[in-house]
């Protein structure tokens with residue numbers, strides 16, 4: 001498996017960056033080279049130029065949408081249809097269960113957006129309830145192992 005991972009972080013108030021930091025610690029067992037990208041300043045074309053593996057760590061705002069900072073990237077992925085067909089990606093989403101039906105709605109948005117460009121989703125996705133601002137590290141760790149196993153199967157299947 002390629003040892004390079006890009007992590008795209010979409011955050012308004014910083015929690016997604018904290019989660020990203022923990023996730024990267026867990027994922028370092030397989031990825032020697034991890035690069036974090038701010039969704040607020042990363043052009044869609046840059047995603048296509050990185051390595052094969054991408055993880056999105058995103059919070060959810062305004063009725064299940066992406067944080068405001070990520071909206072230019074969202075528009076560009078929609079309109080420009082950048083070719084992302086070489087990319088395999090995962091999603092860790094932050095939300096708050098009290099928002100009920102829009103809980104972690106950003107996860108579906110990212111899957112749709114990256115799918116437009118032909119990127120392939122590798123599960124499982126992780127939805128974290130941040131309502132008490134408590135970080136569920138054991139769940140994050142278990143997810144990271146499951147995701148790495150899924151990426152390993154993806155690579156073997158090719």
Ligand SMILES: Cc1cc2nc3c(=O)[nH]c(=O)nc-3n(C[C@H](O)[C@H](O)[C@H](O)COP(=O)(O)O)c2cc1C
Nearest residue numbers: 011012013014015016059060063064095096103104
């Ligand atoms: C104005 C506002 C709207 C929100 N809307 C949603 C929502 O629709 N669904 C959801 O699951 N969480 C929602 N949240 C919760 C955030 O996703 C959660 O607080 C998250 O931890 C923020 O992460 P960040 O600090 O990285 O931006 C909302 C929070 C705020 C303040």
